[in-house]
Amino acid sequence: MVLDRKQAISWVAEVLAATGDGGFAVGPAQRIGDAAVAAEALLGYSAAEVVGRRCHEVFCGRAAAGNLLCCPRCPLLVMVQRGERVGNRAMVVPARGGEPRWINFSTLVLPGRAGIVHLFRDVSEARARERLAEAILAGRVRPPEGSASPLAALTRRELEVLQ
DSSP: OOOOHHHHHHHHHHHHHHOSSEEEEEOTTOBEEEEOHHHHHHHSOOHHHHTTSBHHHHHOOBOTTSOBOSSTTOHHHHHHHTTOOOOOEEEEEEOGGGOEEEEEEEEEEOGGGOOEEEEEEEOHHHHHHHHHHHHHHTTSOOOOTTSOOGGGGSOHHHHHHHO
């Protein structure tokens, strides 16, 4: 099914209204065209504050190593323009007030490559648990004196997987 631009915009608005994830539609010029209500709960920005702005100006996403991912030459948009498959990706973004949040993005390509829809969810807690597990395994963090190691409750197989 091929949708005209008006039908595609209507479809995106319906999708974003129905999702529990944060989300926003971005056109070829990287301007946010619609935003899900859940996006406000996740990042603290209302749809009115972000619609019409360039997505990289709002998200300023960075990889774990600190490299900028959200920029005028967005790698995700370039992949879409080339017809490449876009996998999900996690990045740290500043929420309102500057608080960093780890979010995981999934990207939907609109028909005719007219733009993309990013759906995202907060994965900050999962990321913090991963970093703590890494620190414990590396010996950088030790449990308090007299308390059992949190690793003591794990099975041998769980320890193997964690390592």
